[in-house]
Amino acid sequence: MIKNFQELNETSAKCAACLSAKFTGNDGKRHIVLCGGTGCLSSKSDEITAEFKKIIAEKNLGDKVTVNQVGCFGFCSQGPFVKIYPEDTLYRLVKVEDVQEIVEKDIEGGEVVDRLLYVDPATAEKVTKQDDINFYKKQVRIALHGCGSLNPEDINENLGAGAFKGLARALQMDRADVIQEVLDSGLRGRGGGGFPTGRKWQFAYAQPEGEKYVVCNGDEGDPGAFMDRSILEGNPLAVIEGMMIAGYAIGAQNGYFYVRAEYPIAVNRLKIAIKQAEELGLLGDNILGTNFSFRVHIRLGAGAFVCGEETALLNSIEGQRGMPRPRPPFPAVKGLWGKPSIINNVETLACVPYILREGKDAFAKYGTERSKGTKVFALGGKINNVGLVEIPMGTTLRELIYDIGGGIPDGKKFKAIQTGGPSGGCLTAEDLDAEIDFDNLVAKGSMMGSGGAIVRDDDNCMVDVAKYYMEFIYDESCGKCSPCRIGTKRMLEILTKITDGKATMDDLTELEELAENVKSNSLCGLGQTAPNPILSTLKHFRDEYIAHIVDKKCPAHICKNLMQYTIEQDKCFGCGVCARSCPVNAINKTDYTAPGKKLPSYQIDQAKCVKCGMCIASCKFKAIIKK
């Protein structure tokens, strides 16, 4: 039990010494840590961990070597990761079969296993340490603090890294001063809206004393974003601590986590963290000997995107359909079970302990004038370094995509980056030097959203992209208000017409009108932002829409009804591999033999072709083209 501030200090100091011994090797041991994030676990990180433990036991190295899983390293495309302290050697793309070699060569022989090191694609040089990899160089880890280095299931490691020091400082401050500190740090909501966190707290603080709630929004629904999951998996205690600080500030005694049911590992780690904190008396009654009591509860979502909207989320916790409520009254006045409540996103709460521990200036020194601190982005799509990155606000898109993301694969050209998921918009090459912050992205016609960043190259059709998001929103619309319920369906119908090559320019005008109407008349954020992908692709790629409508062509050759596979007869050697690979027997021999070829060429029967693309993949002579 940790009963007061002094005991917390003593425990922290003891744990810090252990932790530092791990990193520096002062304990005379070697420490093997593996990534325990969802991405790496699905690439058998668990089996690799077990294999390490087995071999270490077989060789009787148990007292000299430890094996542990830590939170997500973030560099998912190179996982699973294995890191060895104190040398700080990082191995990537590790397989179960590699374990024996790592133990024998590195752990026993003290020699680095060269072939498992990261190779810088630009210089072809091997990189031994994580911090020297370009992907990590420009990152600043505040919200992702501890992810990739601390064991999330061991509260002592977290205490050694400063956990609960922020809470301790807050508890020795006046409640209003805690709010002022958060306000001064410039922290804004990381879930999408960018509303100043301290301001939200002020509203709830101003309500009469009584039952109040802190709710953590972990219903991360934006397809392509997974930072909340990684934070909950990698450092759940930081989010709990952030929630407690918020609770102290507004006068709440209970906190609720609302987490997607799709995130079982995150939920499990959260449960472990809560249990460990309770055992130490850091959650419960009279925390650290003060009058502050706080309890944390977990609620699971059940697969509805709209529950990420805060009032819909409240309804869901209350056991109802997840439909948004009209505002006002705002949740800060009348929220969960009618009581004043604040709803903060996972990443927002993860930043709070840092602000209280290190002070508002330590946070505000990063960022731009109106967007302080850092933001986590989930880089995905057509980019070399797929993964989770945390960058100071004000980093340019170019730095994000090229320096950190390593550019576009296969030498393709960058076309657009979608930020803010289905609620956001796309930014193009002309925006590459824009600084990333809340207001700048909005000014450019997109938004920060929760931090999904999907990169697209020339092979992506932007009308298809807009249609994809509209299908998503149409499916997820809760049906409460008619602009969203009917509007998204009609917009999807028009987009389908366009991609089928059946639309006219009048349809385009109607689509734009409809988009504006849905935007201004929907009840909640989901509907209000639903037309954004259409509006922003129309702004930047109107020519693609027109190509579909007027020329009946899909420039990226994605829309099936607007493209054809054809065999260039003069290039065809007549080998017939394509005909054999075709699942619908749409390829037949002709009686034409091209000059210089020995066999008659083949052709595709367009009426039969299902446009699966098997033939193009099978042709060795590149004689088949899409057009």
Add this chain to the structure above:
Amino acid sequence: MAHLQEAAVKKINEICDRYVDETTPLMMILSDIQKEYGYIPLEVQELVSERTGISVAEIYGVVTFYSFFSLKPKGKYVIGCCLGTACYVKGAQQIIDKFSELIGIKPGETSEDGLFTLDALRCIGACGIAPAVTINGKVYPKLTVDSVPKVVAEYREMEANN
């Protein structure tokens, strides 16, 4: 309610009783039932209504609103193809089409032998290993269309050996 087995009635009542101290326990009760039985048919909803006093209309409304709750039983193996953005741009549609073709069911359906259910999922947050497919929770990373037949065969074989 006649055709609910006694054991099931007991279990469901037990699940309802787990949350008697909660102000609004419905979501938690339904999640547990879904986890236990794989679906929440009308008979069970009536039972929950009796035990908790929440109207069947309300329960039905909640069950049909959330995609995690199902009115019909699912197959023994639930194949979830992620169609989130990151997976979609890496060809997830072709992958689900292939599953669909091989098993002979559309997304959302269960095969007649009760072996497979094919689901199109929203982003499962495994974007780093796109395109991703989960079968009963096991994640298959970076699947290709060509590897789909092998995956299906793996499960059919497992079934044949049982």
